[in-house]
Amino acid sequence: MVSKGLPMKPSRQAQYHDELNLARLNVILATNRTKLQHWQKKLQLDAFGEIAIECTAANGHVVPHGLDNDVLMGLITGAVLQNVEPGGEIRLTASELVRLSGLPYCERVFHRLEDSLERLQWTALKISEAWLDEGKQHARSVKLSIVSKHWVENVEDAAVKNPGQWQGVTKLVIRLDPELTRSIRIGYIRPLNSAILGQIKQPMGRSVYRALSLLRTTSTANGPIPLRMELPLVAWADHLGLTHHLPALNRMQKIQRALEPAHTALQSAGYLKDIEYSGRGDDKTVSYTFAAAEMQPVNPEVAQLLKPHLGEQRAIQLATELTSDHVRKVLAQFERLLQTDYSRKVRSRPGLLHDMLISPEKYNSVTGLPEKPSARQPVRELMPINDVMPTPNEAAFEMTFKVLSKDWKEANIRQFKPRMWELYKGGHITISALSRQLADLEPSMVAAQLDRWEEAI
Incomplete structure (x- = not known):
């Protein structure tokens, strides 16, 4: 059980993931605030065809926005790490979800985390001929809510103080929509650049980065990922969900002003080299010159x-x-x-x-x-890999275990040591896998990883 948040150092960050359908559709508004209960968009920006989607929040709720995109990333990453089956649940603490979402560890975030899961559950998405299976060009229509259901598992635990208030030890059970988990299991996902995400502090900046990063990989059906890309400004703003909040008067200037903080953050993070605007009125375009290489999709x-x-x-x-x-x-x-x-x-x-x-x-x-x-x-x-080894090296194993013990409390990891040793001794797992893969997990997620290794024998 985790009682303290883990520092979000670049070397300790999880490998974040996006599911490619939701990333391409960009179903969460980039704005930090909204009063909207409904929106829809129909546009085309990439080589995969038209995006047509309608988003409707239940009564008493607003549509997902801002930080909700980070929480979505955390849910997808958790589903990848736990290899969740369609209809299955992700089980993790609030602290673990905060970490996988790349968010700071504080009480205010836990409250916002609860609100975010509510929005993701009580918002219906109607996607028209734009949901792709396994990267195939043929798209189909689906209706879904990102979160089908979620609940707190340890609400009756006497050790939990203020059980009605979410905190680091709160045990969450989250069931994603089966369409989403099916897409994740077939590998229709992509890794995200943790180093760049870690340098962008505002949710809107991270949303713009993820949308732009994916669009860069889908803008052409074949060929290398471009170093420069030009987009129609109105369609790009519509895609990000910025235009819903802007009056028609001086709309282009207001779009540029809304994008400016995200652009500054992406330049500071070393992702963008230059941003240029050209044209007038509704024909205005924005051109991005990239400084950083793009993470390849799966x-x-x-x-x-x-x-x-x-x-x-x-x-x-x-x-x-x-x-x-x-x-x-x-x-x-x-x-x-x-x-x-x-x-x-x-x-x-x-x-x-x-x-x-x-x-x-x-x-x-x-x-x-x-x-x-x-x-x-x-x-x-x-x-680095040493799978094909002459004999198991007990000294190397003990050293690796000792390093892991520094990151986790001894009581948390000691129970797993015999299983780790048997996997390593039998040649089924490497020192590299132990030090790299387990070091990025919270203690409560280690058992599931060991189960996967043992099932693969």
Whole structure:
């Protein structure tokens, strides 16, 4: 149980995720305040076709806005980490949701967190032929509420002070719409740049960053991600939800003024290099020149191919790097290799497959030992990994466990130590995975990660 918030240092931040449909549709207004109970938009900004969506809040509520976009990111990231099935629930403390949402830890945020989940539950989205499955071009219509249901699990816990008031130890159970969790499970997600998000302090700035970041990857059907992009200003403001609050008089100047704080934040964070406006009246455009590289979206087909072999997190990481053709070719080679005598030398099948995916030139023959790469040919690695090890190193394990213990209370992690050791000793998990993946989790989420590793054996 977490009683204190974790500092949001860049090295300790979670790997945030967006679900690509909601990110593309941008269903949450960028403004920090609103009185709206209904809005709709119909526009086209990218190569995937028209966006047509209607948003209606229940009586007594307003539509999601501002900080709600951060909470949505936290819910999607939590669903990814816990591998939630359609119709299943995310279970985490309020402190964990705050951290996964990239929000500061304070009592005021907990109150706003409760309000945000209410808005996400009591708002209906009607999406017309704009919901994509697995990245396919054919879009369909859906109706959903982002949160189907949520409740507090430990309201009767005597150890919880002021049980009616949300605090760090409040245990939340949140059920997302099945359409959303299905999309997450098939890998229709993308990683977000935690370092950039951590430098943008206002919700509106983060909303503009996420919308612009995705639009940059979907603006063209093929080819490299552009370094410069020009957008019609009115459509861009409509997409962000800014025009609902602006009177018609001097609308263009007011749009520019509304965008200015977000633009300044994105330049300060090193994401944007320059912003230029051109044209007049309704034909006015805004041009963005980018300074930072873009996080690649997840290839859902690659994620689906690799998850049975490598597990959720590593499959998602590789799905941002590799093509479907490459993965299918290597998987076929991997299966052939396991039919040879070399299979008896394999200590870790996930480790072997990972190495084959990133260094295929080492495995030109499937009938013997991997060929050594040329001294002049650097071996590309996506992350440090020591899956294929001679023997388990108990000293290395103890050192890793000691480092993890510094971040978590000893009582929280001690119960997991035997399971970690058995996974490591059996060659099913690496020191790298322990130090990298577990270090980014709250203690209450570790058991679920260990379950996934054990199920993959």
